[in-house]
Amino acid sequence: MSAVAVCLTAIAAIVAIGTAIGFLAGAHRRMDLEQWTVGGRGFGVVLIFLLMAGEVYTTFAWLGSSGWAYSRGGPTLYVLAYLTLAYVVSFFILPQIWELGRRHGLQTQSDFFGLRYGNKYLAGFVCLVGIASFVPYLQLQITGVGIIVSIASFDTISRPAAMAVAVVLLVAFVFASGVRAVAWVSVVKDLLMVGSALAIGIGIPYLYFGGVGPMFAALAHAKPAHLTMPGATANQGHAWFISTVLLTSLGFYMWPHAFGASFTAKSAETLRRNAVVMPLYTLTLAFIFFAGFTAVLVVPGLPNGDLALLTVVRRSFPPWFLGVVGGSGALTAMVPAAIFLLTAATLFAKNLYRPLFAPSMSDDQVARLARAMVVVLGLISLTLAIFSSTTLVSLLLMGYAGVTQFFPGVVLGLYWNRVTTPAVFAGMVAGVATAVVLMLTHRDPLLGVNAGFLALCLNLLIVTGVSLLSRAPAGDARELLQGAT
Amino acid sequence: MRRPSTGALLLALIPFAAMCFSVPLWDRIDPMVLGLPFNLFWLVSWIVLTPACMWGAYRIESAAQRQGAP
Numbered sequence: 001m002s003a004v005a006v007c008l009t010a011i012a013a014i015v016a017i018g019t020a021i022g023f024l025a026g027a028h029r030r031m032d033l034e035q036w037t038v039g040g041r042g043f044g045v046v047l048i049f050l051l052m053a054g055e056v057y058t059t060f061a062w063l064g065s066s067g068w069a070y071s072r073g074g075p076t077l078y079v080l081a082y083l084t085l086a087y088v089v090s091f092f093i094l095p096q097i098w099e100l101g102r103r104h105g106l107q108t109q110s111d112f113f114g115l116r117y118g119n120k121y122l123a124g125f126v127c128l129v130g131i132a133s134f135v136p137y138l139q140l141q142i143t144g145v146g147i148i149v150s151i152a153s154f155d156t157i158s159r160p161a162a163m164a165v166a167v168v169l170l171v172a173f174v175f176a177s178g179v180r181a182v183a184w185v186s187v188v189k190d191l192l193m194v195g196s197a198l199a200i201g202i203g204i205p206y207l208y209f210g211g212v213g214p215m216f217a218a219l220a221h222a223k224p225a226h227l228t229m230p231g232a233t234a235n236q237g238h239a240w241f242i243s244t245v246l247l248t249s250l251g252f253y254m255w256p257h258a259f260g261a262s263f264t265a266k267s268a269e270t271l272r273r274n275a276v277v278m279p280l281y282t283l284t285l286a287f288i289f290f291a292g293f294t295a296v297l298v299v300p301g302l303p304n305g306d307l308a309l310l311t312v313v314r315r316s317f318p319p320w321f322l323g324v325v326g327g328s329g330a331l332t333a334m335v336p337a338a339i340f341l342l343t344a345a346t347l348f349a350k351n352l353y354r355p356l357f358a359p360s361m362s363d364d365q366v367a368r369l370a371r372a373m374v375v376v377l378g379l380i381s382l383t384l385a386i387f388s389s390t391t392l393v394s395l396l397l398m399g400y401a402g403v404t405q406f407f408p409g410v411v412l413g414l415y416w417n418r419v420t421t422p423a424v425f426a427g428m429v430a431g432v433a434t435a436v437v438l439m440l441t442h443r444d445p446l447l448g449v450n451a452g453f454l455a456l457c458l459n460l461l462i463v464t465g466v467s468l469l470s471r472a473p474a475g476d477a478r479e480l481l482q483g484a485t
Numbered sequence: 486m487r488r489p490s491t492g493a494l495l496l497a498l499i500p501f502a503a504m505c506f507s508v509p510l511w512d513r514i515d516p517m518v519l520g521l522p523f524n525l526f527w528l529v530s531w532i533v534l535t536p537a538c539m540w541g542a543y544r545i546e547s548a549a550q551r552q553g554a555p
Contacts, residue, residue, distance in 0.1 A: 074512070080528040081504040084535050088497050091539060096486045213520020220514050220522065227522045228512050238508045245505045272546065276539040282532045286525070414486045 003319040007152045010323025011330055014192065018331045019173055022185045022338075052261055052274065056083065057193055058137075059144025059333040061285055063306050064392030069292030071305025071391075073223075073231025080286065081245045084279040086252030091275035094253060095268035096414050108343075109259040109406070110351035116413040117421040120355045125425070126406060127352040129432055130256040131377075133402035134344040136395040137255075138381035141337035142166055143306075143392065145330050146385065151310040152326040160386045166334065167382045174338045174345075174374050189335050192328035194284050200313060200325065201287025204294045207316050215294050222297060240445050243453035244397070250456070251404030257343040259410075306392050345373035398439060401452025405431035408456075408463040420473050423466035431459030490549045493542035500535040504528060 061079075068076035100106060104115050109130065114123035142163050149162030205215035220227055230237040253259055265271050288309070295308040299315060302308055310329070314322050349370040354361045361369075390398075405428050412419040434455035438444050444451035511527040518526040 074524070077524060077528060080525075080532065084528075084532050085501060085504060088500050088535065088539060091497065091542060092489050092494075099486075211520065213517070216517065216520055216522055216525075220517070224514060227514050228524060229508070238512065241508050241512075242505055249505075272543060276536050276543050279532055279535040279539070283529065286529050286532075289525070415488055 004152075004154050004156055006319040007154075007323040007326065008149075008157075010320055011149070011152055011327040014188075014324065014327025015169070015330050015334070018185045018188050018334075019169065021188055022173055024184075052258070052278065056281065057190065057284070057332055058336040059141050059329065060392055060396050062193070062288065062329050062332050063144050063147060063309055064140070064396065065285060066288045066292030066295070066309040067305035067307070067391060068393050069289045070295045070302070070308035072233050072236065073226035073293075073296075074229035075231050075233055075236040075241065076289065076292070076393075077229070078241050078244050078248070080282060080289075081241075082248040082252070083282045083285070085245065085249035087275045087278040089249055090253050090278075091272060093411060093414065094262040094271040094275065097259065097410075098262045098265055098268045098271055100414075101263045107260070107263060108347055108351055109254075109256045110347055112259070113406075113409065113413075114351070114355075117409070117424060119421050119425070122421060122425050122428075124352050124356050125428065126409075127347045129402050129405065129428070130347055131344045131352075133399040134256070134340050135377070135381055135384065135399075136390075137399045138337055138340050138344075138377065139384045139388065140392050140395040141333040141340070142381055142385040143395075144333040147306055148310060148326045148329045148333070151307065151314060152322055154314075163382055163385050166330070167378045170334055170337055170341065171374055171378045173334065174341050175371060185331065185335050185338075189328065189331040192324070193332055196325045196328050197284045197287045199321075200309070201290040204291050204298075204312055204316055208294060208298055212290055215290070215297075219293055219297060226296060227293075235445050235448050237448055239448040240450055243445075243450040247404050247450050247453040247456060248397075248400050250407050251400045251452075254403040254406040254410065255399075256347055256403070257339045260343055304391070341374050341377055344377055345370040348373045348377075397444075397450075397452065401435040401439065401444075401450075401455060402432060404452060404456050405435065405459050408460045412463060412467075416467075418472055419463065419467045420470050423463045423470065426466055427459040427461075427463035430462050431455045434458055487549075490545055492545040493549075496538045496542040496545070499538050500531060503534075504531045 065076055065079045068079075097112065100112065100115065104111075106112055106115060110123045110127045113126045114120060117123075145166035146159035146163040149157055149166075150159045153162075202212065205212045209215040209218055216227070226232060229241055253262075262271055265274075291309055291312060295302075295312040299308065299311050302311060310322070310326065313325050317325075349366045353369060354366055408427055409419075409424040413424070432455070435452050438446060438451035438455070446454060512524045514522045514524070516523055521529065
């Protein structure tokens with residue numbers, strides 16, 4: 001067999017095995033809306049760990065962070081800090097959200113806003129921003145698969161063709177399975193991913209420099225500025241680092257799927273324990289960074305940093321190994337993308353369309369509409385992925401600028417009885433508008449500070465200010481939140 | 486909702502101070518430790534130390550919860 005055939009066969013086999021596991025996990029269970037979205041609310045420590053880990057390691061971790069290590073250097077370190085700190089934040093909010101979810105039968109983030117603030121337009125707006133933020137995140141995953149397949153096929157398969165196939169597989173997978181399948185495919189995906197990350201992160205520096213230490217010594221000698229901030233960028237210094245780490249660690253569990261994953265847990269205790277151990281998972285990324293930094297010296301001058309990891313793997317290892325890495329990478333894109341599609345489609349049908357336009361829809365009709373939306377969203381993301389050239393990290397940060405605007409509404413909603421519905425609404429609208437305007441006019445970062453973070457500050461200011469100026473809300477918020485331990 | 490206890494919040498603040506706010510202090514290449522540039526070494530160390538802090542926070546919260554329960 002030729003190198004291309006070996007490589008593509010390995011990728012196809014891994015994706016097929018992963019998908020088969022997903023189908024098996026989904027079989028034999030009646031898929032009503034509750035089972036499809038929150039897995040019947042019965043996930044214990046192990047499944048919830050797998051589900052959450054399955055969501056964290058996306059193509060972003062794989063290609064995007066190594067891509068930034070290659071093209072930008074120092075600023076990519078923000079990834080290690082933000083993922084670790086995101087779990088610290090989750091310790092204080094997820095158990096409380098879970099508790100409310102259990103008592104009031106919540107399934108989605110928008111349900112939470114509807115319950116806490118009693119306003120269907122606010123809940124609808126949360127949905128809309130959530131879905132819009134998912135689009136760049138989905139686009140990121142699809143672009144990732146395109147990059148993997150085109151490099152693994154030694155550029156014989158075009159990127160758009162690979163992306164189209166990935167979207168078809170993805171939609172089929174989501175239709176057949178639901179959230180439980182995703183948790184199980186994560187097992188395969190994470191084993192492969194951790195294994196390949198270690199092999200690549202240690203193997204590649206060893207091949208060219210005799211070890212990780214000598215590689216960094218050589219890089220520090222050749223390009224000392226690359227290893228610290230702002231690295232190869234003009235405006236991503238320490239202020240950018242602090243503001244971006246805050247934006248993304250506070251925003252991490254504001255992603256509708258991450259927020260919703262807490263409802264699948266069996267108990268609040270599960271979530272608290274999970275928050276303690278999850279940071280260790282971030283260690284894997286350090287190894288991916290090693291490979292990205294090695295690529296700076298070994299394969300300089302690539303047009304796009306996101307190609308760096310696989311290009312250096314292709315140059316250093318036999319084709320079957322490139323296939324294994326590519327297959328793991330493809331699963332790493334498809335598993336989270338399935339979750340995003342599932343969440344965004346459910347949000348659209350259940351929390352946006354039904355309450356605002358068709359209150360009489362049955363649960364079955366909602367489930368059908370959600371499935372139709374899976375296809376629509378898949379096609380939108382595919383189109384964007386084909387026609388855009390933004391780097392993977394920038395896509396992710398765009399999504400974060402949107403979802404983090406939920407943070408004041410969630411946290412103040414949990415802990416401050418005084419917060420009012422108009423205040424949260426006004427803050428969120430101002431935050432989202434500021435983020436969108438700054439990004440569209442290419443003012444991110446603004447004066448060295450992450451634009452999404454500036455929007456978040458404005459949002460917080462408005463929420464607290466307006467709440468303090470308006471009359472205290474009636475007692476029902478208090479009743480709603482109390483009784484919880 | 487019951488506010489988290491001050492002890493747990495202070496413990497949670499440690500990783501934030503170490504990995505985020507103090508970046509100008511540790512964003513350097515030298516001294517290299519275990520072959521890693523100092524900034525990378527520092528972050529990797531705190532990935533390991535953060536669960537220790539959060540384990541403390543977990544103990545405090547569990548104790549507070551038992552007391553708060555009727």
